[in-house]
Amino acid sequence: MTAQDGASPDQTLKTGGSRLRNRATLSSRIEIVAGGFLVAGAVIVAIVVPMIDPAASTAVGAAPALLSPGFPNLLGTDQLGRDQLARVAAGYGISLTIASGAVLISLVIGGLLGLLAATSKSSIDGLIMRTLDVVMAFPALLFAIVVVAIFGSGSEVLMLAIGIVFVPVITRVTRAAALETARQSYVEAATARGARRSRVILRHIAPNSVGPVLVQASILFAVGIMLEASLSFVGLGVPPPTPSLGLMLSTARNFIVSDPWIAIVPAIAILLLVLGFTLIGDGLQAWLDPKKRTTAR
Amino acid sequence: MNDLLAVQNLSVSYAGALSPSIADVSFNLEAGEIIGVVGESGSGKTTLGLALLGLLPWNASFKGSVQFDGTEILGASERQLRPLRGTQLSTIVQNPATALNPSFSIGSQIVALLRRHLNLTKTEARSLAIDWLDRVGISEPKKRMNSYSHQLSGGMNQRVVIAMALALSPRLVIADEPTSALDVTVQAAVLGLITELIEGSGSSMVLVTHDLGVIAQMCSRVIVMKDGRVLEVGEVDQIFHAPRNPYTKHLLDSQPSHTSQSKPISKSRHSEADVATSRLSEEYGHE
Numbered sequence: 001m002t003a004q005d006g007a008s009p010d011q012t013l014k015t016g017g018s019r020l021r022n023r024a025t026l027s028s029r030i031e032i033v034a035g036g037f038l039v040a041g042a043v044i045v046a047i048v049v050p051m052i053d054p055a056a057s058t059a060v061g062a063a064p065a066l067l068s069p070g071f072p073n074l075l076g077t078d079q080l081g082r083d084q085l086a087r088v089a090a091g092y093g094i095s096l097t098i099a100s101g102a103v104l105i106s107l108v109i110g111g112l113l114g115l116l117a118a119t120s121k122s123s124i125d126g127l128i129m130r131t132l133d134v135v136m137a138f139p140a141l142l143f144a145i146v147v148v149a150i151f152g153s154g155s156e157v158l159m160l161a162i163g164i165v166f167v168p169v170i171t172r173v174t175r176a177a178a179l180e181t182a183r184q185s186y187v188e189a190a191t192a193r194g195a196r197r198s199r200v201i202l203r204h205i206a207p208n209s210v211g212p213v214l215v216q217a218s219i220l221f222a223v224g225i226m227l228e229a230s231l232s233f234v235g236l237g238v239p240p241p242t243p244s245l246g247l248m249l250s251t252a253r254n255f256i257v258s259d260p261w262i263a264i265v266p267a268i269a270i271l272l273l274v275l276g277f278t279l280i281g282d283g284l285q286a287w288l289d290p291k292k293r294t295t296a297r
Numbered sequence: 298m299n300d301l302l303a304v305q306n307l308s309v310s311y312a313g314a315l316s317p318s319i320a321d322v323s324f325n326l327e328a329g330e331i332i333g334v335v336g337e338s339g340s341g342k343t344t345l346g347l348a349l350l351g352l353l354p355w356n357a358s359f360k361g362s363v364q365f366d367g368t369e370i371l372g373a374s375e376r377q378l379r380p381l382r383g384t385q386l387s388t389i390v391q392n393p394a395t396a397l398n399p400s401f402s403i404g405s406q407i408v409a410l411l412r413r414h415l416n417l418t419k420t421e422a423r424s425l426a427i428d429w430l431d432r433v434g435i436s437e438p439k440k441r442m443n444s445y446s447h448q449l450s451g452g453m454n455q456r457v458v459i460a461m462a463l464a465l466s467p468r469l470v471i472a473d474e475p476t477s478a479l480d481v482t483v484q485a486a487v488l489g490l491i492t493e494l495i496e497g498s499g500s501s502m503v504l505v506t507h508d509l510g511v512i513a514q515m516c517s518r519v520i521v522m523k524d525g526r527v528l529e530v531g532e533v534d535q536i537f538h539a540p541r542n543p544y545t546k547h548l549l550d551s552q553p554s555h556t557s558q559s560k561p562i563s564k565s566r567h568s569e570a571d572v573a574t575s576r577l578s579e580e581y582g583h584e
Contacts, residue, residue, distance in 0.1 A: 121355055122355065122356075184395045185390040185391065185392055185395045185396045186390075186395060186396055186397050186398045188352060188388075188390065189388060189390050189396060189458070189461075189462075190398075191352060191382070192350050192352060192382055192383075192386070192387065192388040192471075193382055193383040193387060193388075193410060193461065193462070193465075194379050194380075194381075194382030194383030194384070194413070194414065195413070196379070197375060203398070203401075203409075204398050207398075207400040207401075208398065208399060208400055
């Protein structure tokens with residue numbers, strides 16, 4: 001009897017704690033799933049819509065100009081009578097390709113630099129980090145504009161420009177995570193048992209440092225899409241007539257008063273995709289961080 | 298000179314620290330011997346362990362010499378040390394919770410270690426790994442091969458760590474507080490296992506601990522450290538029964554009843570039955 005009495009408050013405490021944790025985990029899972037839906041939706045639109053009619057995104061005068069959403073042009077048409085849905089789909093394709101390429105570039109270069117910085121002597125660490133501080137000191141958009149001005153516009157150049165802007169961010173996050181992991185005793189023990197430095201870095205430090213880097217990568221996806229839209233808005237993105245979300249928004253400015261739909265469609269398209277990646281990043285962060293997991297949000 | 302390990306005038310200090318972490322430490326270790334290093338927190342025990350392994354961090358500066366079987370460890374490059382590591386020189390780390398890589402199953406970690414050093418096929422390494430898990434007392438070793446560190450208890454993790462440290466039959470093992478993170482009953486079992494395996498293979502060990510009970514149980518000689526300096530080196534019996542240094546005496550007095558035959562039990566709250574466990578469990582006080 002007494003033993004039971006003694007145990008019960010402890011149990012309540014425990015279940016109370018885990019319920020709180022479950023709720024927080026649940027909300028972060030909802031974020032990840034919702035974000036995943038938005039991103040998956042965009043990917044499906046980007047793949048499926050051009051398959052129905054590959055020419056629709058650039059077919060001038062295929063339908064009357066400036067139609068409101070309806071049938072058969074579900075999202076209406078632009079000032080040249082091109083189908084807005086087809087243009088959004090093509091724009092999604094461009095955005096996703098450029099953002100993926102940029103994030104991939106930054107993950108490879110930034111990941112390696114971050115691991116190197118975290119596991120090297122302070123002189124090499126300092127050299128890497130101070131050099132990246134210089135890169136980081138440039139405003140991202142300005143830097144991308146300079147790169148595009150030098151190398152000309154095109155999706156590869158955009159990928160590279162945005163990728164380079166992201167490298168210092170990924171490097172910093174990787175370095176911080178790797179420094180934390182390198183303090184664990186299994187890393188020391190592996191060295192003491194004769195593992196090569198490259199092996200210690202790749203097998204012991206890298207796999208246990210990916211969490212924060214993944215979170216950062218998914219946030220950078222969102223930033224990359226915004227940057228691509230901004231660049232094409234000012235005319236430095238992929239050259240027309242290839243549709244891109246920023247360019248659609250830019251040309252829509254002239255018609256925004258009389259035909260607001262033409263601006264609203266690409267704006268919402270950008271918003272949904274950016275929101276999707278931000279939700280995934282936010283959810284992953286809460287899900288991976290045990291401290292945040294215990295507090296309901 | 299047929300000492301396995303010879304430490305001479307070893308001093309280590311960390312950048313920015315006011316006083317050296319260890320100063321002017323000298324001792325020798327013969328093959329097959331287990332030597333204890335005892336001292337309070339901050340006495341430089343752990344730094345000594347790292348120096349012996351050639352694992353001092355970059356911000357540490359050092360003087361003196363650490364020779365392992367005639368090879369200088371201190372200041373040696375990675376390339377010079379790698380042939381020694383694992384097969385000649387190994388370590389058992391303190392905290393079993395962080396001693397194993399959480400991203401890989403324990404089986405794959407042991408197999409990778411064995412294959413790296415022993416030139417075995419995958420199946421040979423796997424059966425040797427299972428064999429080792431069995432030897433360190435893990436039940437159902439085949440099943441446990443696929444377990445991850447977080448699925449095992451602290452004691453089981455430490456057994457895996459011991460298996461990995463001893464699987465290559467190193468000649469010298471540096472054990473830094475191998476049992477201080479485990480609870481008392483598990484401590485005794487794990488210590489017994491370490492002694493058995495070390496003695497069985499004829500290896501030597503430097504056992505770093507703050508627990509005199511552990512020293513009394515396992516070591517033949519003991520080094521007493523305080524503030525980075527060696528106060529006393531001697532046979533365990535001599536140190537325990539006739540300590541020369543007042544600090545050693547103080548340490549022994551603060552340790553409850555580890556030498557019950559020579560000293561009356563001063564604290565009556567320890568019953569006879571407690572004595573056995575308190576040998577292992579109690580830390581000495583800090584005043």
